[in-house]
Amino acid sequence: MKTGKSFKAHQPVDLYFGSGELVKLGEVVAALEGAPKKVFLLTMPELVALGLVDGAVSSLKEAGLEVVVFDKVKPEPSCTHVDEVAALVRESGAQVLVAFGGGSVMDVAKAAAIAATHPEPTWMYVNLSNRPPLDIEAVTLPVVVVSTTSGTGSEATPYAVMSNDETIQKGTIKSSYIFPRAAIVDPSLTLKLPPRLTAATGVDAFCHALESFINIPNRNAFSIMVASEAMRTLYKSLPAAVANGADLALREEVAWGSTLAGVAIANAGTTVAHGMAQPLGARAHLSHAETVAIFTVPVLRNTWQAATGLFAEIASLLDPQRVLGFSEEAAAEAGVDMVEEFFKEVGMFIKMKEFGVKEDILSDLVGDITGYMSRPLAQHPKVFNAEEVMKILKEAY
Ligand SMILES: NC(=O)c1ccc[n+]([C@@H]2O[C@H](COP(=O)([O-])OP(=O)(O)OC[C@H]3O[C@@H](n4cnc5c(N)ncnc54)[C@H](O)[C@@H]3O)[C@@H](O)[C@H]2O)c1
Ligand SMILES: [Fe+2]
Known part of the structure; x- marks a missing residue:
């Protein structure tokens, strides 16, 4: 690596x-x-x-x-x-x-x-x-x-x-x-950004940090440092900021995490969840943040086995106490659990069908993701084929 x-x-x-x-x-x-x-x-x-x-x-x-x-x-x-x-x-x-x-x-x-x-x-x-x-x-x-x-x-x-x-x-x-x-x-x-938009945009930022962290061909010591701090900061402060939007100190933390995450993707880019989000946004007219939230956990559930070291690091960054003494594999899976729980806490563990998306667009999406949006597939720790992309789409539906 x-x-x-x-x-x-x-x-x-x-x-x-x-x-x-x-x-x-x-x-x-x-x-x-x-x-x-x-x-x-x-x-x-x-x-x-x-x-x-x-x-x-x-x-x-x-x-x-x-x-x-x-x-x-x-x-x-x-x-x-x-x-x-x-x-x-x-x-x-x-x-x-x-x-x-x-x-x-x-x-x-x-x-x-x-x-x-x-x-x-x-x-x-x-x-x-x-x-x-x-x-x-x-x-x-x-x-x-x-x-x-x-x-x-x-x-x-x-x-x-x-x-x-x-x-x-x-x-x-x-x-x-x-x-x-x-x-x-x-x-x-x-300060007046409503809770739902605070949650959705904050989750988008968290995913920038996370995806740049696992972007194996493009990550470097600088992007890793920046993404780590962004993930830690957003994981800690976003749920509280969603619950209490008038708290300026929390808003400052979330803004800092988000800007850092931008610096991280400017240097290392995103990967598959973002690559899947764009075509869904185009076909179903959902917001960018919603589409990213829809795909992230299903993508990670199908990825961590191929990069247990990276995902164990993510778990240790987010909640070091929780994975103390865990094997690398157990810590890696716990890392994905933490992301899912984090999304649930801010109300962003969401599925395509909740938005009235028709199931018959899934095959068009496979074509988009493996076609005009295929570059992120190659930058992901596990390179998914069309069949695996369809499996993830179904899990996200
Ligand atoms: N260039 C990049 O690096 C990059 C990265 C990720 C996403 N994007 C793109 O950014 C766009 C989404 O941007 P976004 O998520 O920031 O949402 P947005 O800019 O579309 O804004 C969403 C809503 O929030 C409202 N809003 C904005 N600021 C507010 C505030 N302070 N108080 C109250 N309401 C406020 C807006 O009026 C709007 O109705 C998408 O097109 C997405 O593809 C770009
Ligand atoms: Fe994004």
Whole structure:
């Protein structure tokens, strides 16, 4: 196994972490290379209604910046939506994009930064396992993000995820040019995130850490360190944060775990549960976090036997007392039990059929997972064939 003692670690995002850090947004943007004068700020109507966006706009204006506010970003965005937003960005003449929101807003900003400066439709830059993307050039507009969920880690990643309603696919743009120039992670912005969204996004973050930890070809000493701390932090603080969303100290812990998990996937990537989640999201229109939660435990139940050392390490990270004196095998299985119990505690041990998903899409999903989304299969500790993928899908149904 690759232990990761010779590797490249990369984290180019200027990170401003802490409650109240939003006030720095204006000075951070104004200080970017080229001293931008006009900002295109992307957000969602819910965040405007909550009164959260005002602080961002006033900070930008106080720094002498002109601000165009676009508050109609759609959740779980499609490539068509990105193309529409990119046209508005171009028309506005803005020199920098500011994303104020969760993963959907951050990803639309990152993808629009490419689409506004490149000739082809956004989907052509998405990296599918069976179709190479078009080249992305350094000309992308700079992006600064303010994350308002603690889940995707998009503030620290070179990824932008989107669906394609025509091909019924969901895929990811991957380019170092869309690392945000700066990210503000101000956990006080998450105080009003409802319990269900806190749980779903927190579980997504936990899965980023876990999948990067078990991504054997890509893990390295840096990603392992970061993922370990992210898993530990989220396992400890997420259930309490779901139960008591007004507790700022807990929100800070969850936000920190989530950002660390983003750093982990920026360096080592995700694996099979995420690879299965994207096609389900495209076909059944469930949120990213829900689809990840649906697949994680069934995938792990079919994986730990192939990597008992790794899973025993996960168990020791999450609850060292519980596995004291256990054999490697027993500790590994206990690690999966811990993940299942953790999901149950936050209400995210969920099945496809609870969402009204029709069973007949399972065979389409096998085609998607072994086709355009097959790369993660090769990065998993156990390489599943189509039959095994179907077995997992049935267990997750
Ligand atoms: N780029 C990456 O590295 C990466 C990683 C994982 C997922 N994603 C993508 O991110 C998207 C999902 O992002 P998400 O899970 O953050 O959800 P989201 O951005 O879609 O937001 C979900 C809902 O939460 C609301 N919301 C956001 N912040 C809030 C707050 N502070 N208070 C109250 N409500 C708030 C939003 O208005 C929205 O209705 C998906 O498209 C997914 O594919 C990207
Ligand atoms: Fe995710």
